[in-house]
Amino acid sequence: MDEGSAALVAAGLGKRYRRGWALEDCTFTLPSGRIAALVGPNGAGKSTLMSLATGLLRPTAGSVEVLGRPGFLAQGKPLYQGFTVQEMLRAGRMLNPDWDDEYARRLVDEARVPLGARIRTLSGGQRTRVALAVTLGRRPEVVLLDEPLADLDPLARQEVMQALLSEVAETGTTVVLSSHVIADLDGICDHLLLLSDGRVRLAGDVEDLLAEHRLLIGPRSLEVPPEFVVERRDVERQSTVLVRGLADLPDVEVLDPTLEELTLGYFRAGRAAAERGVAA
Numbered sequence: 001m002d003e004g005s006a007a008l009v010a011a012g013l014g015k016r017y018r019r020g021w022a023l024e025d026c027t028f029t030l031p032s033g034r035i036a037a038l039v040g041p042n043g044a045g046k047s048t049l050m051s052l053a054t055g056l057l058r059p060t061a062g063s064v065e066v067l068g069r070p071g072f073l074a075q076g077k078p079l080y081q082g083f084t085v086q087e088m089l090r091a092g093r094m095l096n097p098d099w100d101d102e103y104a105r106r107l108v109d110e111a112r113v114p115l116g117a118r119i120r121t122l123s124g125g126q127r128t129r130v131a132l133a134v135t136l137g138r139r140p141e142v143v144l145l146d147e148p149l150a151d152l153d154p155l156a157r158q159e160v161m162q163a164l165l166s167e168v169a170e171t172g173t174t175v176v177l178s179s180h181v182i183a184d185l186d187g188i189c190d191h192l193l194l195l196s197d198g199r200v201r202l203a204g205d206v207e208d209l210l211a212e213h214r215l216l217i218g219p220r221s222l223e224v225p226p227e228f229v230v231e232r233r234d235v236e237r238q239s240t241v242l243v244r245g246l247a248d249l250p251d252v253e254v255l256d257p258t259l260e261e262l263t264l265g266y267f268r269a270g271r272a273a274a275e276r277g278v279a280a
């Protein structure tokens with residue numbers, strides 16, 4: 001796929017379950033050949049979005065299209081518990097015409113997972129590595145991974161992220177990775193899609209988004225033009241305001257937000273907007 005082309009396009013995408021809308025009016029494009037982070041608090045709609053993108057669910061409104069051969073690793077990493085690792089890879093080969101056996105085996109070997117071990121006897125981290133090998137062995141062009149790091153220790157998290165990074169660098173595969181642990185994604189993901197309460201609150205290249213935002217710290221009397229304010233917190237005598245597109249204010253401490261500060265600001269703003277019953 002070309003650098004700069006799209007890997008996933010959503011237009012007016014919505015999904016309503018019985019209890020209400022899980023996703024509403026989502027319009028965005030994810031670029032190809034990158035690692036995109038899909039972030040949002042619990043219940044934001046991340047899994048629903050991935051299931052819609054991979055065709056496991058049908059939209060109630062709008063459309064979503066993956067441009068390229070998709071691969072999907074669902075939350076909970078479905079694997080046959082009674083199979084050995086080798087049998088799992090064999091199943092992958094039999095079920096997928098594009099299966100790359102050498103590559104899948106290499107991913108398992110690199111993770112030091114014994115081929116003869118039964119899936120149910122593996123640790124959470126080893127299971128994740130096998131599930132990743134089964135997903136990536138199909139040589140997908142657009143890989144959607146739903147919370148792949150959830151049950152991994154910090155070392156295994158780092159190893160999995162490193163494996164994904166080299167995958168992108170070697171093959172140009174697009175990776176979309178959902179998580180609510182922002183620290184895991186910092187320095188790895190170069191594109192961000194932030195959902196909160198079923199809506200897209202922020203989307204773009206991480207570098208650009210960080211450059212556009214500032215944290216202003218001042219007294220509670222601090223006045224900031226409301227059109228720039230993403231989120232404001234007033235604690236005791238101090239105010240912390242996340243702003244977009246406002247470089248400076250006189251007599252105010254101005255900081256560059258970290259990715260975590262940026263995303264948490266939008267999570268809170270999204271939650272507050274949903275509680276007030278407004279779109280953003």
Ligand SMILES: Nc1ncnc2c1ncn2[C@@H]1O[C@H](COP(=O)(O)OP(=O)(O)OP(=O)(O)O)[C@@H](O)[C@H]1O
Pocket residue numbers: 017018019021022040041042043044045046047048049180
């Ligand atoms: N099958 C379903 N039936 C009814 N409601 C559902 C179903 N699946 C999800 N929901 C609801 O849709 C909303 C979005 O859920 P979803 O699982 O997509 O969020 P998420 O961002 O992946 O959350 P988490 O981080 O907790 O995994 C939630 O309010 C959830 O309760």
